[in-house]
Every structure is written in structure tokens, then in C-alpha cells.
Amino acid sequence: MNNLFKRKARHNTYCAFCKSPRRVPRKRNIGVINIIASALTAAVISIVLWEGFDPRGFVVFVIALAFAETFLQLRWRLSIVCRACGFDPALYVKQPHLAAAKVKEHLERRRRDPAALMGKRLNLPTITPERAEQLKALPADGKGRGQLVSRSI
Ligand SMILES: [Zn+2]
Structure with a gap:
């Protein structure tokens, strides 16, 4: 009874990159309720x-x-x-360089959008100048290590 009136949390996870609170459905596969509903x-x-139970119903x-x-x-x-x-995150596990390119594209689009200026500032990871030099020395494909991302949004 107490759970009925408890306020549900607005988020259940955080973004792995910008740390913003997010809400992601926990349910990934069908459960008993879905099987009963389908039946x-x-x-x-x-x-x-077919006016009655028919094998085509299966x-x-x-x-x-x-x-x-x-x-x-x-x-x-x-x-x-x-x-x-x-x-x-799913794309990052399989193809990190593609995930980095998507983030760059999204941040560039956000930079050009005037509405984003009034929005909440993103908490992007900080990269020290030494680490930036190390990242620049990596091969161009950046395989498995992500890409350097600008913090000035
Ligand atoms: Zn994020």
C-alpha cells in the first residue's frame, strides 16, 4: 500500500558519457504478462x-x-x-569509432542550435592537455579508444 503513493524516481540511470540522469525501460524481453496478452x-x-478455437489461432x-x-x-x-x-552505449560496445562520430555530430548540431544555449550545460569528460596529446598520437581510426571531444558546448 505504501508503494502506491511513493513517488516514482524520474530517472533510473545516468548517461555513461555526459552523466545526465536518464530514464531507460528495464524490460528488454517479453514476460509472462506479454505471453498471456498474446494468448x-x-x-x-x-x-x-473462425467462430471458435482454430489451429490458425496458434x-x-x-x-x-x-x-x-x-x-x-x-x-x-x-x-x-x-x-x-x-x-x-550499444554502438560503443561494437564500434567505438562510430559512436564517437555520432556524439561529435550530435554535439556539433547542439552547438548550432540556439535553443541549446538556454538549455542545461552538459557535463562532458575533461581531457588534460597531456591526454589530448596522447589521443592525437593514436591511429586515425581510433579503434577501441573513442575520440577527442571538445568541451566548449
Ligand atoms: Zn549523454
Whole structure:
């Protein structure tokens, strides 16, 4: 009963790059509720279309399950990208240089947007001059190490 009136936290995680608080759905895959809902949907469609339970209803059940799984996966995948800095953790794991390019592009777009001037300042990682020299000495592809990002936003 006490949990009903508890105020839900507005965020449940932080961006790994700019540290801004974010809300990401925890649910990535279908659960028991989704399976029951898909079975009910299949039963209703089977009753309406074929006037009773029909083996074709099982095909509808599988399609409904696939739809639910696809929706949950897409929702999770799209929501993990940070709206403030454009950092994509899933892309960073597979292709860090592409993730760095996306962040640079997003920050450049943000720099040109006049509305961002009045917005919240991003808490981007600080790079010391020595570290900047080390990063410049890295190979051009920057594989596995990210890219140098300007702090002046
Ligand atoms: Zn971010």
C-alpha cells in the first residue's frame, strides 16, 4: 500500500558519457504478462474470425509474441541513446569509432542550435592537455579508444 503513493524516481540511470540522469525501460524481453496478452489476443481473433478455437489461432499467437518482442527490443534500443549528448552505449560496445562520430555530430548540431544555449550545460569528460596529446598520437581510426571531444558546448 505504501508503494502506491511513493513517488516514482524520474530517472533510473545516468548517461555513461555526459552523466545526465536518464530514464531507460528495464524490460528488454517479453514476460509472462506479454505471453498471456498474446494468448488472449489470439483467442479473441480466433473466436471472431473462425467462430471458435482454430489451429490458425496458434499462428496468430506466435505473430503476436513476435510483435511484442520486437516492440520491446526496439523501445529499449531507441531509449538507451542519450538525448543530451547522443551517446549510444550499444554502438560503443561494437564500434567505438562510430559512436564517437555520432556524439561529435550530435554535439556539433547542439552547438548550432540556439535553443541549446538556454538549455542545461552538459557535463562532458575533461581531457588534460597531456591526454589530448596522447589521443592525437593514436591511429586515425581510433579503434577501441573513442575520440577527442571538445568541451566548449
Ligand atoms: Zn549523454
